[in-house]
Amino acid sequence: MIEQFKEWYINRHAYAKQWKERTGGKVIGTFCTYVPEEILVAANMLPARILGSHEPQDVTEPHIFGMFCPFCRDSLAQGLKGRFNYLDGVVLAHSCIHFRQTFNSWRIHLPVEFAYYIPMPNTAQTPHAPAYHRAEVDKFKKAIEEYAGRPIAEQDLDRGIEILNRNRRLLRKAYEHRKLDNPPLTGEEAMYMAVTSQFIDKEEHSNLLEAVLKELPQRKLPRDAGIRLMAVGSENDDAEFFKMVENVGGTVVIDEQCAGSRYFWNESVPNGDRLAAIANRYLDRPACPVKDYPAHSRFQHVLNLAKDYRAQGAIIMQEKFCDPHEGDNPRLKKYLEENGIPTLSLEFDSTNPLGPFRIRVEAFLETIRGEELF
Amino acid sequence: MAELQEFWRWTEYTWHHPEMDWRKGKRLAAGIDVGSVSSQALILVDGEIYAFSNLRTGSNSPDSAHKAVNGAMKDTGMELSNLKYTVGTGYGRVNIPFANRAITEIACHARGANFMAGPKIRTVLDMGGQDCKAIHCDERGKVSNFLMNDKCAAGTGRGMEVMADLLSIPIKDIGELSYQVDQEPPPVSSTCVVFAKSEALGLMRSGWSKNMVLAAYCSAMAHRVSLLLGRIGVEDQFFITGGIAKNPGIVKRLEKELGIESVKTKYDSQIAGALGAALFADTLLQKGTQ
Numbered sequence: 001m002i003e004q005f006k007e008w009y010i011n012r013h014a015y016a017k018q019w020k021e022r023t024g025g026k027v028i029g030t031f032c033t034y035v036p037e038e039i040l041v042a043a044n045m046l047p048a049r050i051l052g053s054h055e056p057q058d059v060t061e062p063h064i065f066g067m068f069c070p071f072c073r074d075s076l077a078q079g080l081k082g083r084f085n086y087l088d089g090v091v092l093a094h095s096c097i098h099f100r101q102t103f104n105s106w107r108i109h110l111p112v113e114f115a116y117y118i119p120m121p122n123t124a125q126t127p128h129a130p131a132y133h134r135a136e137v138d139k140f141k142k143a144i145e146e147y148a149g150r151p152i153a154e155q156d157l158d159r160g161i162e163i164l165n166r167n168r169r170l171l172r173k174a175y176e177h178r179k180l181d182n183p184p185l186t187g188e189e190a191m192y193m194a195v196t197s198q199f200i201d202k203e204e205h206s207n208l209l210e211a212v213l214k215e216l217p218q219r220k221l222p223r224d225a226g227i228r229l230m231a232v233g234s235e236n237d238d239a240e241f242f243k244m245v246e247n248v249g250g251t252v253v254i255d256e257q258c259a260g261s262r263y264f265w266n267e268s269v270p271n272g273d274r275l276a277a278i279a280n281r282y283l284d285r286p287a288c289p290v291k292d293y294p295a296h297s298r299f300q301h302v303l304n305l306a307k308d309y310r311a312q313g314a315i316i317m318q319e320k321f322c323d324p325h326e327g328d329n330p331r332l333k334k335y336l337e338e339n340g341i342p343t344l345s346l347e348f349d350s351t352n353p354l355g356p357f358r359i360r361v362e363a364f365l366e367t368i369r370g371e372e373l374f
Numbered sequence: 375m376a377e378l379q380e381f382w383r384w385t386e387y388t389w390h391h392p393e394m395d396w397r398k399g400k401r402l403a404a405g406i407d408v409g410s411v412s413s414q415a416l417i418l419v420d421g422e423i424y425a426f427s428n429l430r431t432g433s434n435s436p437d438s439a440h441k442a443v444n445g446a447m448k449d450t451g452m453e454l455s456n457l458k459y460t461v462g463t464g465y466g467r468v469n470i471p472f473a474n475r476a477i478t479e480i481a482c483h484a485r486g487a488n489f490m491a492g493p494k495i496r497t498v499l500d501m502g503g504q505d506c507k508a509i510h511c512d513e514r515g516k517v518s519n520f521l522m523n524d525k526c527a528a529g530t531g532r533g534m535e536v537m538a539d540l541l542s543i544p545i546k547d548i549g550e551l552s553y554q555v556d557q558e559p560p561p562v563s564s565t566c567v568v569f570a571k572s573e574a575l576g577l578m579r580s581g582w583s584k585n586m587v588l589a590a591y592c593s594a595m596a597h598r599v600s601l602l603l604g605r606i607g608v609e610d611q612f613f614i615t616g617g618i619a620k621n622p623g624i625v626k627r628l629e630k631e632l633g634i635e636s637v638k639t640k641y642d643s644q645i646a647g648a649l650g651a652a653l654f655a656d657t658l659l660q661k662g663t664q
Contacts, residue, residue: 347524355465356505360522363480367517372661373481373654374514 002212005192008200016048017086026088031103033263034093034120038278039141042160043148049198050075052350063105069322070350071235072098079110089114096290096324114147124283124291134279157274167202168264170209177216178253179309184219187252188242194260195237227365230306231255233317234325244354249365254309256302262286289324299335306341313368316345381544382535388445390425396452403659404457405651406442408435408466411503411531414648415442418656428644435466459659461651480507480520482650487613488515491637496609501618503531508606521606531617533567537591540571541584549623552588559586561594592623600631612636619643
């Protein structure tokens with residue numbers, strides 16, 4: 001049953017097209033993970049995160065600087081290659097300048113019915129952010145109402161919030177199983193599970209999660225968990241990498257990245273003012289480095305996760321040219337090591353040299369594993 | 375037409391202990407290091423070095439591994455079936471059909487360095503054919519931390535081979551000749567193999583001697599490696615393994631830049647990986663690991 005997540009991951013475009021045919025609804029492409037999806041779900045639209053394909057490409061050269069991150073280029077390439085030709089709209093809630101470029105280029109070269117930029121503040125910690133962002137979420141809601149041709153009622157928002165929250169709760173429950181000595185799901189499987197929630201219909205995804213959660217307590221994997229690892233980074237859905245790591249004696253038991261836990265970790269807390277609840281959820285969520293200043297809340301969060309899931313080591317997955325993460329990583333590395341979590345830093349491109357990565361990972365595991373060779 | 379001289383070609387050889395009788399030994403353990411450029415096999419008899427080979431890697435790992443182990447066993451009467459435990463290492467480590475286990479060359483070089491240069495070694499620099507590793511280890515040669523060069527093969531053995539060919543200078547002479555200059559020239563600006571080649575050609579055209587180009591290339595490589603070491607820190611004692619350790623043009627410049635001498639031993643620095651692998655094989659044999 002858990003294999004369904006992988007199938008969704010592989011066939012995500014076919015899924016979106018079928019969803020559209022089946023429901024007659026609109027599919028809205030989302031960039032990064034700060035778009036308030038509650039509003040889209042309240043309007044019966046399907047939010048589908050735009051991701052790359054991890055294939056070599058040569059179509060983005062005229063549109064994005066070479067020193068912008070491979071993920072933003074890979075994402076735009078999918079649009080330029082026509083793989084997202086079913087999208088009715090695209091939305092970006094501001095994250096980094098690289099994705100803003102991707103979004104703007106998309107808007108120019110791949111016209112859609114609805115393109116919307118939410119200028120979400122990066123200084124999410126300032127006391128002015130909640131009021132500001134609530135107003136922006138409200139403007140976004142109005143834009144969606146106008147596009148959909150009907151108002152979004154309060155009960156629609158409640159439904160949107162509950163659908164998103166249920167999915168988040170279930171994903172966290174599934175992650176709980178990764179705390180076990182021998183987790184009943186691999187890091188690769190967990191990655192498919194988490195990342196598919198970003199483009200599959202949330203209710204359908206939640207229903208499958210519920211069914212999988214019933215099975216997980218009985219599920220035994222015919223493998224030794226080996227060294228428990230944490231994956232830390234930006235957008236890392238490189239399945240081949242996780243597969244390799246888990247073939248050489250490790251298991252990824254927890255992640256801190258936007259293809260995984262950062263996306264679903266916290267819920268919207270209903271407080272009567274629904275739009276404020278939604279806006280605050282995105283301001284309060286585990287931040288990526290771009291929204292994590294002046295205070296660095298992220299480091300403590302990463303360490304807490306590592307401890308809760310008993311990670312014996314962390315692989316810091318640096319997306320090449322991702323400046324926000326590059327700024328964080330030297331200090332994060334030091335912080336984790338000072339707190340007893342050894343780290344391995346690797347730089348990722350959209351396609352990666354698995355052989356050279358493999359020796360680094362194996363040697364890292366050997367340093368953690370200890371005494372058997374002596 | 376005159377035969378084309380291969381200036382990059384270094385001497386391949388095999389060696390076995392002239393007096394030791396392996397038949398009297400109880401533990402026959404082997405390490406096979408199939409690297410990107412060279413392959414070594416080393417056989418330990420009861421923990422002592424009995425034989426080894428140092429050959430060029432061919433187009434596939436299983437063949438290179440067989441060639442290396444057959445080289446080490448040459449004229450000894452030993453056969454593959456006599457080996458009780460074999461550990462494979464190097465880039466080809468997972469493709470050695472007769473190996474009982476694969477261990478990374480990072481662990482093996484540290485273990486080999488520990489045997490060759492003693493338990494005081496804390497920093498090992500493996501300068502190989504297509505990559506470069508800075509390793510920290512404890513008194514047993516167990517790795518505590520390591521760092522590898524980035525994806526490209528700049529500043530490695532293969533780059534030196536390319537330079538030997540370009541300048542028509544036998545590779546073993548490069549180190550020596552790089553000091554035969556009136557004044558140490560500034561390093562070439564790039565150690566990317568391809569760019570450095572273009573830059574070397576440009577320098578020759580502008581009147582530089584071959585030796586000056588060699589000096590500039592060696593110092594660029596030494597500088598690049600010192601940066602890698604700088605990221606992890608150099609703790610005394612310091613030891614260099616791999617083929618480039620035989621090139622004084624780089625070693626001396628590196629030592630000068632780091633302000634620390636590397637430990638020199640009687641062993642061939644290229645066998646460190648295979649030696650470490652064989653030592654692990656011997657340990658695993660004693661532990662009865664299958």
